[in-house]
Amino acid sequence: MKVLIRYLTKKRDGAISSRDEEINAETISFGRGSSNEVVLQSVGVLLKEGSIHLRNSEFFYEVDGTGGSTLIDGFSKRSSPIKTDSIISIGPYDIKILEPYKDFDLVISVDLVREVETSLQSLKTNSRTRIEQVMLGKRSYSWAFAIVILSVFLIWPMLDRYIFVDSNTETNLLEKKYWPINGDIAWTSGEISGSHKFIGNNCSVCHEKPFQQVKNNVCTSCHAEVGQHVEPDGYQDMERITHASCQSCHKEHQGNMSIVRSDQSFCSDCHIQIEKIAAGSSLKNASNFEKNHSQFRPTVITNATEGIVERISLDRELPPKENSNLHFPHDRHMKDSGIFVAKTGETKVLSCSDCHVQVGNNFMPIRMDDHCSDCHLLNFDADQPTRLLPHADFKTVKLSLREFYSDLALRGFIKEKEVEEKINRRRPGNESKVSEEQKYEALEWAEMKAERIMHRITNRSACGSCHNVLTINEDTQDYKIAPVLVTDRWLPKGIFNHSKHTVSECSSCHLVEKSSSSSDVLLPRVQTCQNCHGGENASQKVPSTCISCHEFHLPHKGKMNIAVKIDN
Amino acid sequence: MHSSLLVFKNFLYLKIATILVVSCLLAYLIHEPLGKPNGGSWLGYTLGVVSLVLIVWLAWYGIRKRRYGSGKLVLEDWASAHVYLGVALLIIATLHSGFQFGFNIHTLAYIFMIIVVSSGLFGLYAYVRYPKLRTINRGEATVGDVWELVASMSSECLSIAQNLNDEVYSLVEDADKKTVLGGSLLKQLSGNDKNCSTTNALEKIKELAVDFSGDEAESSRKLVTIMARKVELLNRIRKDIKYKAWLDVWLYVHVPFTIALLVALVIHILVVFLYW
Known part of the structure; x- marks a missing residue:
């Protein structure tokens, strides 16, 4: 068959040029390969795509082999009759059947209708060679960060803290219902101290007003009883202590630790020259327990009768003596051979804890009934060894004696011969017949016995062995026990925790074995403590600061919140 | 500086x-x-x-x-x-x-x-x-030069493969149309492409070309030579992209x-x- 093939080419200016080619062939094959009648040199075209055949005066297009993606008149067919205006699409080409022309059996046009990307175009289209092509801009990320941080850490907490609050009850309207976390939780500047953790979730307890430092009255609203360090009116120039902000010493949000200052310099800044600063006081300079601390000055009862106490240094030439109106020689009680326990008839070697019973940091008071009476039996009559006098004032004792002997006489149990005749004439079972005279004699005898024993017990062998017995009137037997006043704490300005020192023998500090008088002040000297305790930075001893033994807030100096009132 | x-x-x-x-x-x-x-x-x-x-x-x-x-x-x-x-x-x-x-x-x-x-x-x-x-x-080439060079090699490969069988041609076609330089952030930073169409095509064509003879063998030999050079250039561009990515x-x-x-x-x- 004779075929006219018209190759159409689109020019840059849009005009179309054509080139005609005439061929004679049995079939017209299409494909990339140069053996084809129509060579379609382009990507997307197979070596041989298909061919046009003439059968029974009719043209057919048949796809070759497995075929590519040829469409005939828009349909994917393996074989199809074609006629004028039929279009066969192969890759980027359209092959159109044109009107018959002259003597040609078939006229077709070949037109590259679909654009084929150049290699460079493909490479550029596929590729992303810069980061900004695959990521959002830096500005977008910046905005996103800014908005999220502002919302979570400023706007939400502000709304939660200041806007969504019931002004009447000052309670938060949102958190309990919808959100368990306080908005301002991320504002905390650090973990709150252990003792304040119970209010740690409620910032407004302390931070009352924005941009205002926590005021002292916030602290004293709970710590109302906290004492001053010096009397606010006592010294002119102590405002930096009496009017100080609580925060200047007690720094919160430092973690789960005490917020009490304990550093040595905190005290020594002033106390290193306290004799000059507080010239009117009896305070001594101190700056370091080991190197600069005065001798202990125990507060000693120098006259128990009149209640006079004095602070006397252990270094005084004449050592301090206590006058408690009680006689107790430690040495006689602490003998290695022991002491005779009258109640049981045995001998016992005493230890300190037999009398000084420790409870926690303190000791129980020593009591006659609990600690003395087993040995110091208050019996008074050899014939009645089990009868004991009450440990009471003389009036009670005499009354008790009189009652005892009256009862004895009236019942006729007297064993003394000279009175037995007179009083014991009656016989048991015949008491109702005691005459008035007999009664008188019996009571007279009882009074005599009571007086005699009263006289005996007031001397040094009985009550006087421990007490000072004051004779008001010898004739009327008016006696009085001098008031006993024993020091509870010799060093009331210091704190000493006995329970922390149980590893040491009592005698390593208290030299009781050689003490023959209760007037001895059996307190160790400061040097004894310094054997183990050093200053704040001691390396070979227990580092101890002032706060280890002394308190800053002293209740007897007035309350801190008084100064606060001056502040406000 | x-x-x-x-x-x-x-x-x-x-x-x-x-x-x-x-x-x-x-x-x-x-x-x-x-x-x-x-x-x-x-x-x-x-x-x-x-x-x-x-x-x-x-x-x-x-x-x-x-x-x-x-x-x-x-x-x-x-x-x-x-x-x-x-x-x-x-x-x-x-x-x-x-x-x-x-x-x-x-x-x-x-x-x-x-x-x-x-x-x-x-x-x-x-x-x-x-x-x-x-x-x-x-080296002495500018980025633009190298890209042009790659593209011209790619086109040349297509024309050499014109008369080779469809299997080879489609590999060359993929190498031409699907080769990617850079890509995602990680690809840019890594500087290589494990699924590079050109590299894959080169490897497969080498295998297929073993059975070729005559003109086909000659064409495939040319093809492999040019594609290998293309791969080398692609990898150099990828390195450049990698360095630029780390700089940015x-x-x-x-x-x-x-x-x-x-x-x-x-x-x-x-x-x-x-x-x-």
């Missing part, structure tokens, strides 16, 4: 930064604050103010470097000082924190600062390392986190005094 940034003016800014850091360190060691060292003592506030001034000044570099030729200091001054004072900030802000950290806005600001300075240090490393590598990798990527951390730091810093300062 980049290494000279460090030695600029005979290490002037290194000296300034060192003096600043040593002064702060000494003050920190001597100072005895109430409780643990913290940002609320007088030294804490001082170090905080120093850190704040440094941060604002360092951040200003981002604006300053876009304003050519203004001010007394040249841009190199700024860049050199930016590096050394940035490192100084890392130390001074840490001292300001008193090593107290927690789950709060204050520590968040600190973390942002660490991220910003660290990314900046990486940026410095990148600027010292990658431009050199880039120059070596490129740190700024995607450095800049947004600087903004995050500034915002957190404002909140940090506001909140400290709000809850004084």
Whole structure:
């Protein structure tokens, strides 16, 4: 068959040029390969795509082999009759059947209708060679960060803290219902101290007003009883202590630790020259327990009768003596051979804890009934060894004696011969017949016995062995026990925790074995403590600061919140 | 330029930064604050103010470097000082924190600062390392030249493969139309493409060409030679993309986190005094 093939080419200016080619062939094959009648040199075209055949005066297009993606008149067919205006699409080409022309059996046009990307175009289209092509801009990320941080850490907490609050009850309207976390939780500047953790979730307890430092009255609203360090009116120039902000010493949000200052310099800044600063006081300079601390000055009862106490240094030439109106020689009680326990008839070697019973940091008071009476039996009559006098004032004792002997006489149990005749004439079972005279004699005898024993017990062998017995009137037997006043704490300005020192023998500090008088002040000297305790930075001893033994807030100096009132 | 940034003016800014850091360190060691060292003592506030001034000044570099030729200091001054004072900030802000950290806005600001300075240090490393590598990798060719070269090789491959069988041709076609340079962030940073169409095509064509003879064998030999050169060029371009990506990527951390730091810093300062 004779075929006219018209190759159409689109020019840059849009005009179309054509080139005609005439061929004679049995079939017209299409494909990339140069053996084809129509060579379609382009990507997307197979070596041989298909061919046009003439059968029974009719043209057919048949796809070759497995075929590519040829469409005939828009349909994917393996074989199809074609006629004028039929279009066969192969890759980027359209092959159109044109009107018959002259003597040609078939006229077709070949037109590259679909654009084929150049290699460079493909490479550029596929590729992303810069980061900004695959990521959002830096500005977008910046905005996103800014908005999220502002919302979570400023706007939400502000709304939660200041806007969504019931002004009447000052309670938060949102958190309990919808959100368990306080908005301002991320504002905390650090973990709150252990003792304040119970209010740690409620910032407004302390931070009352924005941009205002926590005021002292916030602290004293709970710590109302906290004492001053010096009397606010006592010294002119102590405002930096009496009017100080609580925060200047007690720094919160430092973690789960005490917020009490304990550093040595905190005290020594002033106390290193306290004799000059507080010239009117009896305070001594101190700056370091080991190197600069005065001798202990125990507060000693120098006259128990009149209640006079004095602070006397252990270094005084004449050592301090206590006058408690009680006689107790430690040495006689602490003998290695022991002491005779009258109640049981045995001998016992005493230890300190037999009398000084420790409870926690303190000791129980020593009591006659609990600690003395087993040995110091208050019996008074050899014939009645089990009868004991009450440990009471003389009036009670005499009354008790009189009652005892009256009862004895009236019942006729007297064993003394000279009175037995007179009083014991009656016989048991015949008491109702005691005459008035007999009664008188019996009571007279009882009074005599009571007086005699009263006289005996007031001397040094009985009550006087421990007490000072004051004779008001010898004739009327008016006696009085001098008031006993024993020091509870010799060093009331210091704190000493006995329970922390149980590893040491009592005698390593208290030299009781050689003490023959209760007037001895059996307190160790400061040097004894310094054997183990050093200053704040001691390396070979227990580092101890002032706060280890002394308190800053002293209740007897007035309350801190008084100064606060001056502040406000 | 980049290494000279460090030695600029005979290490002037290194000296300034060192003096600043040593002064702060000494003050920190001597100072005895109430409780643990913290940002609320007088030294804490001082170090905080120093850190704040440094941060604002360092951040200003981002604006300053876009304003050519203004001010007394040249841009190199700024860049050199930016590096050394940035490192100084890392130390001074840490001292300001008193090593107290927690789950709060204050520590968040600190973390942002660490991220910003660290990314900046990486940026410095990148600027010292990658431009050199880039120059070596490129040789004498410009980027445009290389791309043109690759494209022309690709076209040549197509025309050589014109008369080869469809299987080979479609591989060459894929190599031409589906080869990707760069791509996702990770691909750009890695500098290679395990699924490179050209590389895959080359390997397969080598296998197929074993059975060819005559003209086909000759064509396939040419094809393989050209495609191998194309692969080599592609990999060089990928390396270039990789170096460029590393030169740029740190700024995607450095800049947004600087903004995050500034915002957190404002909140940090506001909140400290709000809850004084």
